[in-house]
Structure formats: structure tokens, C-alpha cells
Amino acid sequence: MAEQPGNQTPDTPDVDETELRGMKADELRARARELNVSGASDMRKEELVHAVATATQEGESGGVRTGPESSKSLKYSQEITSPDDDPERPGRSLVTTGHEVIRQWAEQRDAAPATVEGTEHDDHLGVLRFDFPGYGGEDLRHVEWDEWFATFDERGLNFIYQEERGDGSQSNFFRLENPGREDA
Template sequence: MNDHRLGTRNPYAGSGSTRSPKYSQEIQSQQRLDRLRAANVERTRVTRNHDIIRQWAERRGARPATMPGSEYDGQLRVLRFDFPGYGGAVLRPVDWDDWFATFDAKHMHFRYQDRRADGTPSNFNRLERPSPEDR
């Protein structure tokens, strides 16, 4: 199956593995990310850093978005990225400030990959709320 939306699926099999710290690497600063890229270390990462998230999305041409009708009392409820060629007809664009305000209010984490094992860019990403033991 040649699905360019691979970024929306779990790259690891097994229950609970997407939240397991052993399969991801927390990135808190751009400097740390740059060092990992220079060392060619590729794995699933997790961050709350707005600059890293925005740069990751913009390098892929993705824009912040939400699902129409998912807002409640003027607040965004569902956060998405609108990648070129996918979902734009069903997603509503939002500005980065609103997207990050919701991201922060929900204490979300951004789990992502920069590249696949073959070196091509990966669109894999998942927005997650931390489990109680991670807070």
C-alpha cells in the first residue's frame, strides 16, 4: 500500500507502545534536536517546544487546523495539521497562536519523527495528552 499519510499511523506494534518513553526521545530545545540530527539519530521524539513543532510542520508544508464544528464556546477542541494534498476540504485553518493556546491548555505532547529509516521525510505525528504518571 502506497499511502503518503503514513504519518498518521503508529509505527510500533503492540498495545501502549506509542506512549512508552523507551520508544521516544523527549526534545526540549532546538540545540538538542540539532545535535541529534547531526549524529543521524532517528527515532520517534516527543516535545512541547512550540518552535520545534512549528518548524517540523512548516518543513512539510503543513498548516495548523481543526475539524469544523469541533469548537466549543469559541475554543478549539480538535487540533490537526493540514498537509498539502490531504484533508484540506474537511479541515478549517487556524492561526498558530490559537493552535498553541489549545495545545498548552490541554497540556499536550507532540510525538513525531523527522525521517523514516530510509532517510525520507516522515509525516508521522501524534498529539497526546500525558498520562497521569507522566505529569
């Protein structure tokens, strides 16, 4: 049977499986570990392709990542999987890995995706941040959304945030957390 180009797994429309099949099995296993796929070390290549495609899509749609270093904040946060989801109450801590949720939150605050200058290593972005208008401080370099999200997913991060404060005013609070590492 000839290999079909593109995506053959249902419910993973944004994942290019041809690209995944071009990766070595060890690269796929590493990617599977980053996505918290269990049992990856025992999977064959085609199983890895399917598992990574599915886990990638889940990460893009909001599946919260958990691990040994998950914070209490994560435990008590309401999971948001879609830009259409609403907080249960003002001031509620929220958590997502959904790209559209994060992008919409930042754009509503005129915040641009950024990295902290000087924290890069090799060709990889350093510390991820948002540049909010009117706030100075760290030396931030604006980056493209695709690069910001690729780094966010590669590091297995969660986006913990608030839509609004307890008094109903807009909140800019956010935190990035890697539940698999103490030093995220």
C-alpha cells in the first residue's frame, strides 16, 4: 500500500503526519515524551506517528498537561478548552494549552508574543513572555505566534491565567508552567 501524504488520522486536521513519518523513531519518542504520551518506549514507528499526532492535536485544543511538578494553582484552576468557554466567576484561575484561547487572551490585551533577550540557547527561544503596551522592564524581543506556540508545546507548558480580577476588571495575570520540571 502506498504511503498517503498529509493527515490520515481522524480528529487531527492540523497535524502533518507525512512530516512525522519523516522523523526517526527516537525523535518521535522524544516528542511523545514531551507530549506526555505514556508507553512511547514500547511503540513502533507507525504507532508513534499516530500517538504524537493525536497528542499534538489535544495540546492545540486545550488538553492540560500534568506531571510530578504540577502546582496547586493548576489543581485549583478551571480548564478552558475553547475561546467560547467562560470562567465560572470573576477572578477565577484558569488553565489551558489551547492556542486560540491563549492568542485571543493576549490580543484582547494588545499583548505581543515575545521572548526575553539573552535567554535564548542555540536557535531556540528563551523565556516566553507577552509584551503588554505601557509596561517596561525586561528586554523583550517580539516573535511570531508560530514560533511562540512551537516553543510552548515543545516545553510541555500550561498557560495559567485570569480573564478578570475579582472586582470584574480585566486582568493581565498569567504564568507558564511545566508540570514535569521544577525549573520551568
